[in-house]
Amino acid sequence: MAFLRPADAERVRQRLANDLHSDVDVILFAAPPSGLFIPGRDESTTGKQAVALLTEVAELSDRIHLRVVNPRTDPATATEYGIELDPAVVIEKRDGEGAPKADAGRVRMYGLPSGYEFMTLLDAMSAASRPTPALLPETIEALARISEPLHIQVFVTPT
Amino acid sequence: MAHQFALAHPVISADVVSAAEFQAYSSRFAVQAVPKTVVNGRKDIVGGMPERMFVAEVLRAAGIDPDNAS
Numbered sequence: 130m131a132f133l134r135p136a137d138a139e140r141v142r143q144r145l146a147n148d149l150h151s152d153v154d155v156i157l158f159a160a161p162p163s164g165l166f167i168p169g170r171d172e173s174t175t176g177k178q179a180v181a182l183l184t185e186v187a188e189l190s191d192r193i194h195l196r197v198v199n200p201r202t203d204p205a206t207a208t209e210y211g212i213e214l215d216p217a218v219v220i221e222k223r224d225g226e227g228a229p230k231a232d233a234g235r236v237r238m239y240g241l242p243s244g245y246e247f248m249t250l251l252d253a254m255s256a257a258s259r260p261t262p263a264l265l266p267e268t269i270e271a272l273a274r275i276s277e278p279l280h281i282q283v284f285v286t287p288t
Numbered sequence: 289m290a291h292q293f294a295l296a297h298p299v300i301s302a303d304v305v306s307a308a309e310f311q312a313y314s315s316r317f318a319v320q321a322v323p324k325t326v327v328n329g330r331k332d333i334v335g336g337m338p339e340r341m342f343v344a345e346v347l348r349a350a351g352i353d354p355d356n357a358s
Binding site: 272284 | 290291292293294295296297298299300301302303304305306307308309310311312313314317319322323324325326327328329339340343344346347349350352354
């Protein structure tokens with residue numbers, strides 16, 4: 130079943146055509162459900178849906194380069210990108226040469242990027258494709274004062 | 289906006305976490321209302337806010353006085 134209705138897919142295609150300034154890598158970490166319930170551990174069941182949704186989105190723009198990784202069979206790549214949960218989406222800019230950037234894993238989304246988070250996904254891809262950030266000059270100046278690694282987690286959607 | 293901060297400065301990484309999908313993980317960060325922002329696993333920022341306020345909060349979380357540029 131398609132996630133996007135034809136009219137919505139067309140709107141997303143147009144938005145991506147307008148907003149993607151350069152190529153972006155989208156790495157999806159998704160695994161089929163293990164069927165095991167472990168108390169205190171999240172077992173997401175949306176991995177398969179995430180693969181279907183991201184595949185649909187990637188088909189809407191030549192600038193999106195989707196790679197799907199199963200963190201169970203390829204834990205080394207998941208570790209490289211700092212993946213703690215799945216499904217997870219990592220969004221990054223490509224260099225001029227077409228090679229992925231070295232500082233992998235800076236922009237991540239955990240969970241199925243549907244509903245309101247679908248817009249977050251489109252925004253993240255758009256932001257990653259820009260030559261310069263869409264932030265106020267004083268914000269960029271202020272952020273430059275940070276010298277130590279800083280990890281920001283934004284929790285969204287009601288529990 | 290957190291994603292944009294991460295794209296603007298290479299020492300920053302930013303995650304958007306679906307709290308409904310990862311309840312056990314979210315409970316580790318005492319997420320009771322969303323949006324909630326956690327910086328370096330400890331400093332909490334509850335609610336959404338404009339860019340100027342958000343960057344000031346992030347700087348404070350990094351131990352930097354946002355009002356003192358020196």
